[in-house]
Structures are given as structure tokens and as C-alpha cells.
Amino acid sequence: MKSPVAFNPQLRETVARLDSRDPARRNLILAFLPYLGAPLSGPDVSEKTRELVAAGLEFFRPLIGPWKLVWGPAVFQVVRGAIPANTMFLAEHEETGELFVSIAGTNPFSAYAWFVEDFNVSETRAWGHGDAPESVAVSKGTLKGLLALQGMVPPTGFPGANVTLEDFLEERFAEEGDPVEMTVSGHSLGGALAPTLALWLLDTQKQWDRHGRATISVYAYAGPTPGNDAFASYFDARFGDRVHRIANPLDVVTHAWNVGDLADVKALYTPEIPRDAIWDKAADVAIAATNGIRYRQIDPSPVLLNGELKQDLVWRWAPRLLNLAAQVLYQHTLAYFELMGLEYPEERSALGRHLAQRTDAFAQELLSRVGVGALRARALASGLGLIAQVYSRTPFVPSPLPEGSAHWNARVTCSSRGSDSPAGTRSEAAASTARQPE
Numbered sequence: 001m002k003s004p005v006a007f008n009p010q011l012r013e014t015v016a017r018l019d020s021r022d023p024a025r026r027n028l029i030l031a032f033l034p035y036l037g038a039p040l041s042g043p044d045v046s047e048k049t050r051e052l053v054a055a056g057l058e059f060f061r062p063l064i065g066p067w068k069l070v071w072g073p074a075v076f077q078v079v080r081g082a083i084p085a086n087t088m089f090l091a092e093h094e095e096t097g098e099l100f101v102s103i104a105g106t107n108p109f110s111a112y113a114w115f116v117e118d119f120n121v122s123e124t125r126a127w128g129h130g131d132a133p134e135s136v137a138v139s140k141g142t143l144k145g146l147l148a149l150q151g152m153v154p155p156t157g158f159p160g161a162n163v164t165l166e167d168f169l170e171e172r173f174a175e176e177g178d179p180v181e182m183t184v185s186g187h188s189l190g191g192a193l194a195p196t197l198a199l200w201l202l203d204t205q206k207q208w209d210r211h212g213r214a215t216i217s218v219y220a221y222a223g224p225t226p227g228n229d230a231f232a233s234y235f236d237a238r239f240g241d242r243v244h245r246i247a248n249p250l251d252v253v254t255h256a257w258n259v260g261d262l263a264d265v266k267a268l269y270t271p272e273i274p275r276d277a278i279w280d281k282a283a284d285v286a287i288a289a290t291n292g293i294r295y296r297q298i299d300p301s302p303v304l305l306n307g308e309l310k311q312d313l314v315w316r317w318a319p320r321l322l323n324l325a326a327q328v329l330y331q332h333t334l335a336y337f338e339l340m341g342l343e344y345p346e347e348r349s350a351l352g353r354h355l356a357q358r359t360d361a362f363a364q365e366l367l368s369r370v371g372v373g374a375l376r377a378r379a380l381a382s383g384l385g386l387i388a389q390v391y392s393r394t395p396f397v398p399s400p401l402p403e404g405s406a407h408w409n410a411r412v413t414c415s416s417r418g419s420d421s422p423a424g425t426r427s428e429a430a431a432s433t434a435r436q437p438e
Helices: 009-014 024-037 045-059 111-118 140-151 165-172 189-203 229-242 259-267 277-289 320-332 334-339 350-369 374-393
Strands: 002-006 067-076 086-093 099-103 124-126 137-139 180-187 214-221 243-247 412-415 431-437
Touching: 024 045, 024 067, 024 086, 024 099, 024 180, 024 189, 024 214, 024 243, 045 067, 045 086, 067 140, 067 165, 086 140, 086 165, 099 189, 111 140, 111 189, 124 140, 137 140, 137 229, 140 165, 140 189, 180 189, 189 214, 189 229, 189 243, 214 229, 229 243, 259 277, 277 320, 320 334
Parallel strands: 099 180, 180 214, 214 243
Antiparallel strands: 002 431, 067 086, 086 099, 124 137, 412 431
């Protein structure tokens, strides 16, 4: 199955060019772009991801300024041809020379990302870089993610081909020259890996930047804790006011993996959504997963957004767990853009619409074949349909399924859509579409 990923013209056209003196919104858009390759698999994942990222940079150019890829994107695949577990690229601002490292968050299609990186917090590993005390440690999952980023190499024909990010930077800063601002950013898992990679770059800077030209800053969105209490203290001392953690207090992910914060998750959406026994048990499991390790968030003065419960996703007649799941998805994704005065970069998910249209019949057939009674099968199928509807209204990843035709042409195009557009629910403004295989 092949399909388009359509960028949201309302974001580009309804917001004035972002103020470079307040880059938090610009950086959130840039941190979104590595997600674009999330649904892809096959031998050409890297190439299609590059097309999508380049198309995003071009489409949002009037909003975020002129950026060009100078390294990557590079992907980490557990098995060759598999869905990427991690994605990263380095872009350069064509006017200011600023460098931007963008790291993807959790790929929801990757079991490795979930279980080897996200939830792998029962053990820590010593940091071992710079002058960090022995007590400074990151979770085992964070270390796995960092190692994946350190080992990434863009393929032949890509910017920065066949060299790691460190080797590319060493060549880039080999000679004396003007100072360069470098920002490292990511959302979700990327919000934990971005500060971790940035700290590694800072602690090893003398190896790849012997003239000390680069000044490194961090913008971390919606991230869990990368490491323990000692790591947070060491990180904050190293970066000072050059770290910017942006968090929505109603985002469950930002409560991980500090035990006290995880306990607060149980009543996070009360009284609008009452507590649920299964939800409470899940929080207890998350607390137990920390194995008593004292995790703490970086940045003692984060930007806390004014998160509000999404009333449109609270159905009084629905099971509490369904309402909780819908709220968690929204608060971790779309809420960040809305709370920062932005439209979501991608138009509503075609995958969600496709699932919502077909889930009911598919689920009833499947459940009936495994012996579930007709009434119960219909009820369960309806619940799955609701989850699909929530997905279609809360974009989480780019859409790997089309609204209509499954045909695909290997190109990135810009087109203007009028009232006769086949995608009737989409904006009639100009849209840029990047197409890629599943």
C-alpha cells in the first residue's frame, strides 16, 4: 500500500514567520519532521525519509526560515529493511549558519523503540563521559537509544554520507572560524535522547571541535527522564540556561520515570475522567519498573504549558479506560502544537479514517472466529472503532494509508487544490505533498 503524506497548509499560511528570538515554536516544527519516516519499511526507508524531511523543510520554509539538510537523515533499523526504531538529521540555516540536530521520538510501529528504549528503565548505566561523577547514570533504554544515534551513518548519496554525526562535525569544525549555534531537539523519546546526545557532544567537544566554535543548546519536548538524580544535576550544571524543557503537565510521558510523578498519573484527569482500576494498576506497574531508581527530570525551570483537558475526547457513556487512552494520546501529541499556538504540521490522519471505516466489520469477523459471542463481538468492535476515530482526530504519526487511490509516484510535488479537490475535507489552500511507499 502506498500513500501521500500531506502537510498542513493552515500551519504555514495562518502563522506569521516565527520570531528567531523565541525559537521554541520553530524548533517544535523541526522536531516533528523526523517522525515522517515512522511508518516506512523496506530497502528504501532512508531515501523516502530524506524526501519527506526535505519536503517538510521546503513546505514550511516561509514559517521556519531556510534550512537545508547537511547530514542525513540517518535511521537505525534493528533488522535491515525493518521499520526504523530511531531517526535523526542535521540541518543548517542558510542565512545564520545555525545547526539543528533533530531526533525522532518513539516510533509507534517499532517494538524495539517501545520495549528496548522507552520502557527499559529497571537498570542504569554509568555515564562515563567528561568529568561526570561515578554516580551519574542513564537508564539502560536511554543508553541503547544513544548508542543507536552515535552509530548512525547516512547512506551513499546523502548529505554527510558514510560518516557518523561525530565524524561529520569533526570535519565541519576542523578549521578556525566564526562561532556556530547548535541546537539539539526532539519530542517524546526524542525529548529524552536530545539532552542525552547534547550532553555527550558537550562532554566530547574537544575531540570534534578543538577550536571551541560550537555553542550547544537543547530543546526537549514531552520527554521522560533520561537518567537518575545525579544525571539531572550534572546535566543542569553543564548546560545552565541553554536547556529548555517544554512540558504539558497533563502529558503522562513527562511524568515518567520519577516515582512521585508517576503516582500522580492515577488522578491526572480527575474529576472529568474518574480513576480506573486498570489505569491505576498500569501506573503501579510503571512505578515498579523503575526498580527503586531515583529518576529526575532535567531543567529545574522548565516551560510548563497551560494544559487543559480535551473535552471533545471525553465521552460520558464510554468506558473510563477509553477516555483515558484518548486523553493520553492527545495530551502527548496535538496538545503541544495547540498550546503553543500552532496547527499540527500534518493534516488529519488518513490511517485513522481508514481504520475507522473498516474496524467494525473486521473486528466482528475476527472475534466471531475465535468464539466470541455476537453481542460481545459487536461491543468490542465498537470500542475498537472509537479508538480508531480518536486516532483519526489526533494525529500521532504520518499517514501510511491513503484516503482514495493507492497509486503512488516516486516524487515530491507541490500543487494547488481548489474546490474540486478529491480530498474534500482538506483545505483548499495550496498544499505540498510528499509521497512514499509503506
